[in-house]
Amino acid sequence: MQYPEAIAKLIDSYMKLPGIGSKSATRLAFYTIDMDEEAVQQFADSLLRAKRDLHYCSICGNITDVDPCEICRDPNRNQEQILVVEQPKDIMALEKMHDYQGRYHVLHGVLSPMDGKGPEDLNIAALIKRLQKSDVNEVIVATNASPEGEATAMYLARLIKPAGIKVTRLAHGLAVGSDIEYADEMTLQRAVEGRREI
Ligand SMILES: [Zn+2]
Numbered sequence: 668m669q670y671p672e673a674i675a676k677l678i679d680s681y682m683k684l685p686g687i688g689s690k691s692a693t694r695l696a697f698y699t700i701d702m703d704e705e706a707v708q709q710f711a712d713s714l715l716r717a718k719r720d721l722h723y724c725s726i727c728g729n730i731t732d733v734d735p736c737e738i739c740r741d742p743n744r745n746q747e748q749i750l751v752v753e754q755p756k757d758i759m760a761l762e763k764m765h766d767y768q769g770r771y772h773v774l775h776g777v778l779s780p781m782d783g784k785g786p787e788d789l790n791i792a793a794l795i796k797r798l799q800k801s802d803v804n805e806v807i808v809a810t811n812a813s814p815e816g817e818a819t820a821m822y823l824a825r826l827i828k829p830a831g832i833k834v835t836r837l838a839h840g841l842a843v844g845s846d847i848e849y850a851d852e853m854t855l856q857r858a859v860e861g862r863r864e865i
Pocket residue numbers: 724725726727728729735736737738739740
């Protein structure tokens with residue numbers, strides 16, 4: 668027996684999400700059918716709204732519903748430090764520790780020759796432009812401790828240091844291969860405090 672088309676399509680849609688295989692997708696699809704119509708409507712609305720209202724900050728690349736984002740607009744944040752992360756969700760993790768008062772820049776990925784991802788595929792040109800017309804004296808590279816994250820940090824250091832700007836890397840209280848987004852606040856705090864120049 669084949670599923671009715673509406674269910675098959677729903678399963679297909681769920682399967683496009685990361686980490687969802689056909690079994691989970693099928694379970695979610697049947698769960699959705701059992702939800703009352705109002706809840707389904709709310710779910711659909713929140714998907715559309717997130718897609719319509721959220722975009723990337725034109726300065727730092729963070730996800731925001733206002734441009735520039737809240738952090739870039741905040742006059743109390745230190746103009747002299749920029750902390751570079753791979754993904755917007757890394758900013759959320761770092762902001763939770765309430766310790767860092769500088770600004771951010773989101774690369775939207777890391778250098779990965781295997782996947783054909785070069786510097787021009789990342790939000791690097793905007794970072795260099797930012798550095799040229801600001802008083803930044805330190806760029807803290809907080810890419811993950813993966814080989815690609817390390818290579819990206821080295822690439823950025825080579826690019827930025829000749830301009831006389833200090834480039835630092837988070838200390839490895841973070842285990843190799845561990846992701847910023849999953850690190851707890853204490854670990855992140857120690858990693859930021861113990862950062863070293865590269
Ligand atoms: Zn921003």
